Amino acid sequence: MAVAVIVGSQWGDEGKGKLTHYMSPHYEVTLRFQGGSNAGHTVITGGRTFKFNLLPSAILHAGRTCIMGDGMVVNPAHLIEEIALLQKGGFWQDNLRVGSRAHLVLPYHILLDELEEKRRGGSSIGTTKQGIGPCYADKYARIGVLAGDLLKPDVLHKRLEVVVPVKNALLRGLYQYEPLIDLEALYEELLEQGKVIGPYIADTAAIVREHIDAGHSILCEGAQGALLDIDYGTYPFVTSSHPVTAGACLGTGIAPGDISRVIGVSKAYTTRVGNGSFPTELTDATGEHLRERGLEYGTTTGRPRRCGWIDLVLLRHALRINGASELAITKIDVLDDLPTVKACVAYRRKGEIVTRTGLADAELAQCEPVYEEFSGWKGPIREVRSESELPAELTSFVDFMEKQLGVPITVLSLGPDHDETVSRQPKL
Numbered sequence: 241m242a243v244a245v246i247v248g249s250q251w252g253d254e255g256k257g258k259l260t261h262y263m264s265p266h267y268e269v270t271l272r273f274q275g276g277s278n279a280g281h282t283v284i285t286g287g288r289t290f291k292f293n294l295l296p297s298a299i300l301h302a303g304r305t306c307i308m309g310d311g312m313v314v315n316p317a318h319l320i321e322e323i324a325l326l327q328k329g330g331f332w333q334d335n336l337r338v339g340s341r342a343h344l345v346l347p348y349h350i351l352l353d354e355l356e357e358k359r360r361g362g363s364s365i366g367t368t369k370q371g372i373g374p375c376y377a378d379k380y381a382r383i384g385v386l387a388g389d390l391l392k393p394d395v396l397h398k399r400l401e402v403v404v405p406v407k408n409a410l411l412r413g414l415y416q417y418e419p420l421i422d423l424e425a426l427y428e429e430l431l432e433q434g435k436v437i438g439p440y441i442a443d444t445a446a447i448v449r450e451h452i453d454a455g456h457s458i459l460c461e462g463a464q465g466a467l468l469d470i471d472y473g474t475y476p477f478v479t480s481s482h483p484v485t486a487g488a489c490l491g492t493g494i495a496p497g498d499i500s501r502v503i504g505v506s507k508a509y510t511t512r513v514g515n516g517s518f519p520t521e522l523t524d525a526t527g528e529h530l531r532e533r534g535l536e537y538g539t540t541t542g543r544p545r546r547c548g549w550i551d552l553v554l555l556r557h558a559l560r561i562n563g564a565s566e567l568a569i570t571k572i573d574v575l576d577d578l579p580t581v582k583a584c585v586a587y588r589r590k591g592e593i594v595t596r597t598g599l600a601d602a603e604l605a606q607c608e609p610v611y612e613e614f615s616g617w618k619g620p621i622r623e624v625r626s627e628s629e630l631p632a633e634l635t636s637f638v639d640f641m642e643k644q645l646g647v648p649i650t651v652l653s654l655g656p657d658h659d660e661t662v663s664r665q666p667k668l
C-alpha cells in the first residue's frame with residue numbers, strides 16, 4: 241500500500257494535471273481533495289488536449305477509480321458538463337465517485353463571489369469567480385448543501401429553507417441585487433441534477449479505506465498551490481481551502497501516517513494569477529517572453545498570468561509545509577532560448593539579507609529578490625528523453641536548485657505532452 245500526494249508548490253498552475261495523468265496508471269485510485277472549478281488542470285496525450293476543472297486528471301484511464309473527495313466544493317451543473325464532454329468524445333470510462341460530504345457550489349455562491357469582488361474594488365482578491373470562497377464560508381458556517389443531500393429530497397429542501405433567506409437578505413441588503421434566489425426553482429433544478437450525478441455519489445472515505453486495507457496504491461491530486469493555502473499562503477490573496485498535503489487527509493479521510501510519498505510540483509520559473517505581492521515578478525520583456533512562450537493564460541479564466549523567475553525562498557517554505565519527499569520541475573523548455581536564467585536565493589528587506597520570510601502580503605511586498613544567475617542552454621530540449629542527453633547548463637541549474645532546496649528533484653517536465661517527461665536521479 242502506498243499513498244502519494246501531488247501538491248502545487250507555488251501559486252497554482254505548476255503542471256499538476258500533467259504529472260497526475262503521467263503517474264496515475266501506477267495507482268488504483270486517484271483523488272482530488274480540495275478546491276473546485278477554480279482549478280484548471282491540463283492533460284495532453286495522444287495528440288489531444290483535455291482541461292479538467294473538477295474531474296481528477298486520471299479520469300481517462302479505464303479501470304482506475306477516480307474520486308472527488310469530501311473536501312472539494314462541487315458545482316453540479318459544471319460537473320454534468322464535464323462528464324458530458326467526455327461522453328461526447330468517447331472518453332468516458334464511468335470510473336467516478338463523488339464524496340457525499342462534498343459541498344455543492346450553487347448559483348448564489350457564484351453570484352456572491354462576483355458581487356463581492358466588485359464591492360471590494362481596489363482591494364479585490366482577483367478570484368476565479370467560481371463561487372469557491374462563498375461555498376467554503378457556508379460550509380464552516382454550517383449552512384452548506386452537501387452532495388449527499390441530492391439523494392434525499394426532504395433533507396435538501398430543509399437545507400435550502402435555512403440558507404436561501406440568508407442569501408436573499410445579503411443580496412437585497414448589502415448588494416441591492418435582484419432577482420433574488422427562488423427557493424423552489426433551485427430545489428427543482430437540484431433534483432434534476434441529482435438524477436444525473438446521484439449514481440456517482442458515495443461514502444468515498446469508506447471506499448478509500450477499503451482500497452487502503454486491500455493494499456492498493458492511491459494518488460491524491462492537489463489543486464491550487466501551497467502559496468494559496470488559506471492559512472499558510474499569502475493571505476488574504478489566497479484561495480479558501482488547504483491545497484497542502486495536510487489537506488489531502490482532511491479532504492479524503494486518509495490518515496497522515498498512510499502517506500508515504502509527497503511530490504511537490506514547481507515550474508522552472510514562477511507565475512501568479514490574481515492579485516497580491518510577487519517579489520520575483522518581471523514586468524519587462526523577459527516576463528512577456530515567459531508568458532508568450534509558456535502560454536501563460538489561465539486555464540479556467542483565460543486571464544494573463546503574471547510571470548517571473550523561480551523563487552527558492554518561497555519554494556523552500558512550500559516544500560516544508562507540504563513535507564515534500566521529492567520535487568518535479570515543469571516547463572523547463574520555456575527557458576530554452578534565454579541567454580541567462582535566474583533563481584532567487586534570498587531577499588533584501590530593510591537593508592538586511594534574509595533567506596526566509598513571513599508570507600503576509602505586506603511583508604512580502606517589502607522583499608527585493610537576490611538572484612543567482614546561470615548560463616542558459618540556448619537550444620530546444622523537448623525531444624530529450626533521458627537525463628544523460630540534457631545540456632550541461634541545464635543540469636547545473638537543476639543541481640543548484642536541488643542543493644538549495646534540500647529536496648530530491650526526481651522529475652523534469654520538458655514539454656506539455658505526457659511523453660515530454662524525464663526521470664532524474666537525485667544527487668542528494
Ligand code: GDP
Nearest residue numbers: 253254255256257280281282571653654655656
Ligand atoms: P495545473 O493547474 O497545475 O494542472 O497546471 P495548468 O494545466 O493550469 O497549467 C500548466 C500549463 O502548462 C498547461 O497548459 C500545460 O499543458 C502546460 N505544461 C505542463 N507541463 C509543461 C512543460 O513541461 N512544458 C510546457 N511548455 N508546458 C507544460
Ligand code: IMO
Nearest residue numbers: 252253278279280367368463464478479513514
Ligand atoms: P490550479 O488547480 C492558479 C487563485 C485565483 C485568486 C485566488 C483566489 O489550476 O492550479 P478563488 O477562485 O480560489 O477564490 O481565487 O486563487 N487561484 C488559482 N491560481 N491556479 C489555480 O488552480 C487557482 N485557483 C485559484 O486566481 O488569486
Ligand code: MG
Nearest residue numbers: 253280281539
Ligand atoms: Mg491550472
